[in-house]
Amino acid sequence: MKSKKNFDWKTLLLGNKSYLLVAFITIVTGVLVGVGVITKRTPIITPDLLTQIAYTMIMVVSLNLVVGFLGELSLGHAGFMYIGAYVAGLTLYYTHSLIPFGLLRFLIAMLLGGLAAMLFGFIVGLPALRLRGDYLAIVTLAFGEIVRGVLKNITVGDMIKNPAVGFNIKDLTTSYSKYLFLIAFILVIVTIFCVQNIAKSKHGRAITAIKDNEIAARSMGVNITYYKLIVFAIAAFFAGVAGAIFANYTTVAPAIFDYNYSIEFLVMVVLGGMGSVFGSLISSIIIVFLNVQLRSLLTGNLAGLKNLVYALILIIMMIINASPKFVTLREKMNWSYVKSKLQSKKEKS
Amino acid sequence: MSFDEKLYENCPLDAEGNQLVLKADHLCIQFGGLKAVDDLNLSIKKGELYGLIGPNGAGKTTAFNILTGVYKPTSGRFFLCGKDLTGKAPLEINRSGIARTFQNIRLFNNLTVLENVMVGLGNQIECSMLQSMLRLPRHFKTESEFRRRAMELLEVFGLAEFADYLAQNLPYGKQRKLEIARAMATNPTLLLLDEPAAGMNPNETQELMDVISFIRQHFGITILLIEHDMRLVAGICERLTVLNFGTELAKGKTADVLNDPEVIKAYIGE
Numbered sequence: 001m002k003s004k005k006n007f008d009w010k011t012l013l014l015g016n017k018s019y020l021l022v023a024f025i026t027i028v029t030g031v032l033v034g035v036g037v038i039t040k041r042t043p044i045i046t047p048d049l050l051t052q053i054a055y056t057m058i059m060v061v062s063l064n065l066v067v068g069f070l071g072e073l074s075l076g077h078a079g080f081m082y083i084g085a086y087v088a089g090l091t092l093y094y095t096h097s098l099i100p101f102g103l104l105r106f107l108i109a110m111l112l113g114g115l116a117a118m119l120f121g122f123i124v125g126l127p128a129l130r131l132r133g134d135y136l137a138i139v140t141l142a143f144g145e146i147v148r149g150v151l152k153n154i155t156v157g158d159m160i161k162n163p164a165v166g167f168n169i170k171d172l173t174t175s176y177s178k179y180l181f182l183i184a185f186i187l188v189i190v191t192i193f194c195v196q197n198i199a200k201s202k203h204g205r206a207i208t209a210i211k212d213n214e215i216a217a218r219s220m221g222v223n224i225t226y227y228k229l230i231v232f233a234i235a236a237f238f239a240g241v242a243g244a245i246f247a248n249y250t251t252v253a254p255a256i257f258d259y260n261y262s263i264e265f266l267v268m269v270v271l272g273g274m275g276s277v278f279g280s281l282i283s284s285i286i287i288v289f290l291n292v293q294l295r296s297l298l299t300g301n302l303a304g305l306k307n308l309v310y311a312l313i314l315i316i317m318m319i320i321n322a323s324p325k326f327v328t329l330r331e332k333m334n335w336s337y338v339k340s341k342l343q344s345k346k347e348k349s
Numbered sequence: 350m351s352f353d354e355k356l357y358e359n360c361p362l363d364a365e366g367n368q369l370v371l372k373a374d375h376l377c378i379q380f381g382g383l384k385a386v387d388d389l390n391l392s393i394k395k396g397e398l399y400g401l402i403g404p405n406g407a408g409k410t411t412a413f414n415i416l417t418g419v420y421k422p423t424s425g426r427f428f429l430c431g432k433d434l435t436g437k438a439p440l441e442i443n444r445s446g447i448a449r450t451f452q453n454i455r456l457f458n459n460l461t462v463l464e465n466v467m468v469g470l471g472n473q474i475e476c477s478m479l480q481s482m483l484r485l486p487r488h489f490k491t492e493s494e495f496r497r498r499a500m501e502l503l504e505v506f507g508l509a510e511f512a513d514y515l516a517q518n519l520p521y522g523k524q525r526k527l528e529i530a531r532a533m534a535t536n537p538t539l540l541l542l543d544e545p546a547a548g549m550n551p552n553e554t555q556e557l558m559d560v561i562s563f564i565r566q567h568f569g570i571t572i573l574l575i576e577h578d579m580r581l582v583a584g585i586c587e588r589l590t591v592l593n594f595g596t597e598l599a600k601g602k603t604a605d606v607l608n609d610p611e612v613i614k615a616y617i618g619e
Contacts, residue, residue: 194482201481201488202471202495209457209468216455219417221443221472221535230478 018192018278022057025050026185033178047181051249053288054184055242058191060268060280062238065195067266068275069204070231071211072128073137075262079144080117080236082257084243086151088113089252092169093159102175106183106248113247114240120147121236125229144262152254166253173248184245188281191238196277198234207231267310271317287313356446356538357395359431367394370571371539376415376425385411387595389425391573393539398565398572400586400603404615407592409575410452413541416573417449418442429539444472448537450528452544452575458517462508462527465516466499469534473498499534505567506530506560522553526560533564539571540564546578554578558585583607591615 029050032038038045059081066074091109099105120143127139152163160167170177198204207227209217218224246252268287272279287310294306320326331337360368373391377384386408393399401409414420416427418439426435434442448469457465476491503509506526511519519527525545532540545561546554558581564570576582582589583603590600593615599606606612 197482197484197488198478202467202474202476202491203478203481205460205464205468206471208460208464212457212459213455215419216451216457217468218439219419219443219449220469220531221440222468223440 016196018196018281019189021278021281022185022188022192026182026189029185030179030182033181047178048249049288049292050181051184051245052292053285054181054188055245055249056265056268056284056288057188057281058184058238058242058245059265060272060284061188061191061195061277062235062242063265064269064272064275064277064280065198065231066235067269068273069199069207069211070228072228073133073266074140074232074235075137075259075266076124076140076142076144076147077235077239077265078257078259078261079140079147080121080239081243081246081261082144082147082151082252082254083120084113084117084240085247085252085257086113086243087116087240088244089167089169089247090156090159092172092247093167096172102173103183106173106176106244109247110187110241110244113244114237117240117243118233118237121233121239122229124236125232128228128232129225141259141262144257144259148254148257164254166251166255168251169247170250177248180245180248187241187245191241192277192281194234194238199275199277203227264310267314271314357430360395361428361431363392363394369393370395370397370430371416371427371573372431373416373427374425376412376427377423378411378415378420379423384595386415386422386592389590389592389597391427391590393571393573396565396569396571398561398574398585398587400582400589401573401575401592402577402582402589403592403598406594408595409592410543411595412592413449413543413575416442416541417447443535443537446536446538447541448532448535448539449541450525450532450543450545452547454521454524454528456516456524456527456531458515460516461512462514462516462519463496463499463503463512465527465531466502466534467495469531470495470498473536502530502534505564522549522556525549525553525557529560529564533568533570537570539573542572542574542576544575544577546576546581554581557581561585579607 029038029045033047038047040046040048059077063074063077066072066077088109091112092105095105095108099108124140124143128136131139155161155163173180176183198207206217206222209220209222210224210227214224264287268283269280271287272281272283290309290313291306294309298305357368357370360370361372363369369392371391371393373389376386376389378386389408389412391399401412403409411420415422418434418437418441421436426433428434429442429445429447432445434445434447437445457468460468474491474494476487479485480487500509500512503512506529508523508527508530511523516524516527529540529542529545542561546557549557561572561574562585565572574582574586576586586603588601589603589606591598591606591609591612598615599609599612
């Protein structure tokens, strides 16, 4: 066997379609916004939409770590996001006079938001040690609702006078709000980096082993307690980071972070494929885009139809996914297949 | 994976001065009114291949589950090389040196053959989550070490050519072998094999017997084996304990036990 080189950053970063996709979006949209092609008034793509896509990507990729890799159902991911948004919002509000640099302020708020969410992820991870499947899903669902219920009723000084309506700190972020989506996409890359590196390591193998066969994993010396807790904590951390971006982007209101929102993320994970980071990114783009379009398209009595579209997408996906023609098509569209074709072409010429 | 004498220095000795790797004293487990295992005593010598046999429902697998920490015994204790492991968690028992295979194969189906063995190796090379997450040099170093050791093991078991197959795509006999390889990867002092020949054809059984004798010589390991295939038992086990309805029916040298009229009665009937 060929011995592997120790440092192989080139394949690590360039041999991976997820990084390529996000880097491509970041660079293209960054240039387009910088030049002024994309503005707030552009019809389809706006910086706001890009920000939404970015934080949704972080949410879906981190949820995939729990649902796809560990194989536990979590219905409270929006709860972690809410905690992140809340803590980050508070930090930004109370540090804006202390710290002069907007970006530094953002970073500190993001880290605190992430860590707060991580703490709660750890706490939610504890029942995960004893519960499985549906029962754990119920616990996480309840967790999300508890967070919402509690934060809905806490007033904080001058900042949150009416907790049911939430708070908005957009005025404090003017120094970087134009390029918020760029920061967000860079954080997406950081998230992908962390999640994929965990997945492709000793720890990722252990996590897959737990999903495949918990009893065997335990008797092979895999520390199930450790892995379940840490996976929940890491996923929650990134949900908190996504929440921090959210807090910079729009009003943080309890009505947003309900269980429907958690389930929306779950839909995206399922649509993109369990355990597939690239799929998560694609499905985030599709669903967020559809979401925004449908919201402006279906108004009044038709607004409820929006949820029907998700169901339709999932059903169509299920039917197409197994159809023989699509399977062969997918094999041909496969990244490694295309790469091997390119390579053989190079060798010929 | 050298034959480490130090490991065995705390072992209790039997009457003839042999070191006892596993010593189980009066193990009992009760589920409600059912005594699944009642007063099981085992003393397995270093390097021995010991058989645990008995009709279906005799409590053999339950005994294994006690020894690997899946169940806690209602009473009694057991010791590995003199270390009391009674009531310890499976994780700790595995790290102390008891590894097992399962009656119904429990491989990690979505991992490759190589990765299955690498999971077993997991405890022997440290690399923290953060080091892996940030791809620090340590990660690459341990990863290539994992790969090297896992390939070594796969070569011993003749599975090297299947290294990149998904475990679920292996033929049945190879899956059994992989389970043993994975258990060996945790570097055990005592290996528990739960019906390794179940569902195998005579050729595969013969191959398995060769593998078992080979790993005994190669790793100097002690093996406790549950088996129904009497040909395999008679062929490789040195001593046996026969269980029937949870109690010990007979124990001793293989040939003596298999000719015991009580044992024949329990297996075949009168």
